[in-house]
Amino acid sequence: MEVIGSGYQAAFMVPTELLAIQHYDHLLGLLEKIEEDDEKPSVALLTGSTPAKQAQSIRKGLQAGEISMVIGTHSLIAEKVEFSALRIAIVDEQHRFGVVQRGRFNSKLYFNSITSQLTSTGSNDSLKNDVSMAPHVLAMSATPIPRSLALALYGDMSLTQITDLPPGRTPVKTYVIEGNEVGFERAYQMMSEELGGGGKLYLVYPVIEQSEQLPQLRAASADFETISGKFSTYKCGLLHGRMRSDEKDEALRRFRYGETNILLSTQVIEIGVDVPDASMMVVMNAERFGIAQLHQLRGRVGRGERKSKCILLASTISSLKRLKVLEKSSDGFYLANMDLLLRGPGDLLGKKQSGHLPEFPVARLEIDGNILQEAHLAALKVLEISHDLEKFPDLKAELSMRQPLCPLGD
Numbered sequence: 001m002e003v004i005g006s007g008y009q010a011a012f013m014v015p016t017e018l019l020a021i022q023h024y025d026h027l028l029g030l031l032e033k034i035e036e037d038d039e040k041p042s043v044a045l046l047t048g049s050t051p052a053k054q055a056q057s058i059r060k061g062l063q064a065g066e067i068s069m070v071i072g073t074h075s076l077i078a079e080k081v082e083f084s085a086l087r088i089a090i091v092d093e094q095h096r097f098g099v100v101q102r103g104r105f106n107s108k109l110y111f112n113s114i115t116s117q118l119t120s121t122g123s124n125d126s127l128k129n130d131v132s133m134a135p136h137v138l139a140m141s142a143t144p145i146p147r148s149l150a151l152a153l154y155g156d157m158s159l160t161q162i163t164d165l166p167p168g169r170t171p172v173k174t175y176v177i178e179g180n181e182v183g184f185e186r187a188y189q190m191m192s193e194e195l196g197g198g199g200k201l202y203l204v205y206p207v208i209e210q211s212e213q214l215p216q217l218r219a220a221s222a223d224f225e226t227i228s229g230k231f232s233t234y235k236c237g238l239l240h241g242r243m244r245s246d247e248k249d250e251a252l253r254r255f256r257y258g259e260t261n262i263l264l265s266t267q268v269i270e271i272g273v274d275v276p277d278a279s280m281m282v283v284m285n286a287e288r289f290g291i292a293q294l295h296q297l298r299g300r301v302g303r304g305e306r307k308s309k310c311i312l313l314a315s316t317i318s319s320l321k322r323l324k325v326l327e328k329s330s331d332g333f334y335l336a337n338m339d340l341l342l343r344g345p346g347d348l349l350g351k352k353q354s355g356h357l358p359e360f361p362v363a364r365l366e367i368d369g370n371i372l373q374e375a376h377l378a379a380l381k382v383l384e385i386s387h388d389l390e391k392f393p394d395l396k397a398e399l400s401m402r403q404p405l406c407p408l409g410d
Helices: 017-031 052-064 099-121 125-131 146-153 181-196 220-230 245-256 291-298 317-328 332-343 365-385 393-402
Strands: 009-013 043-046 069-072 086-091 136-139 172-178 200-204 236-239 262-265 278-283 308-314
Touching: 017 043, 017 069, 043 052, 172 181, 172 317, 181 200, 181 278, 181 308, 200 220, 220 236, 220 262, 236 245, 278 291, 291 308, 291 317, 291 332, 308 317, 317 332
Parallel strands: 009 069, 009 086, 043 069, 086 136, 172 308, 200 262, 200 278, 236 262, 278 308
Antiparallel strands: none
């Protein structure tokens, strides 16, 4: 709102249409509190389902500066989308976007905003400084991927941690159970107790249909009949990515309003689904999901007053140790750090998002990251005192042997 109030534009990119609609509706609700109609900023929603004529109108509005804020999915990184004066770009659920996608979002909007400004205003010297300013970028995630954590440690981005649970959220108790006969009986017993107490359950599966190539994986569609028979006094629903949008909406509506008690789903519910009285999450073949994914799935419960549980059923004994990390903590940054230890930060100058860096023979980013943070703060202090390093001749001489000093004013 500060950016928009200064006459600039804002863009908000999310990974799914469902989440984009939720953010859009929520924002419109907040803006209703502004009494003066002429002070209300214009807001648009742009997704893959936006009708072609409406999408074209939104793109024209963004290019002309008539639309102050746009909320959308990957549609925002389409070549046709240009901005008049973008000054803040927000990526929600940042871990769901790839390196190239995030890069296209950031760099594309930067260049387009310059192109649009020059087209609309000409090459006026008074606008020179303003035009060359890149938009601020805010990346948000409850579970930063190792690469993001590494970039933060390098000082490539500043880091803000919100350590408190959102208002109304309750801590979720997590259980890691081996998916053998005894383990399933224990899980079914816990599910039965939860349903008997008036709770609602999510059952999450790694695949939709049973596969001959991976017979060990439980499938949502195949398990529907089994679960319906085992919990015959309760109603089951099914939700997966192959369903039409209206079918998905109906399945969620029935679950939200208590017409179904158990929702069998794939990971499509990972983000953007908010059913406050859902109180148990059961993940089948949990070893097939990443730590960030599981933490996000767990976040679908514990949104109301009811105490909530999350059961992770693992089909391999070797995966239990990794999953136990989720049993110990519900802190997204702690889990990201553990993920960094297990997976490595990847190639920070390339596209790879995991793997340990071979060029660090002594230091390990995930272990020695605090040293990098201290170095980053020290560098900022140096630059505050002397922008061109004239007060630090030894440091300037050392740097001049390593890289050109043009950015430092030499």
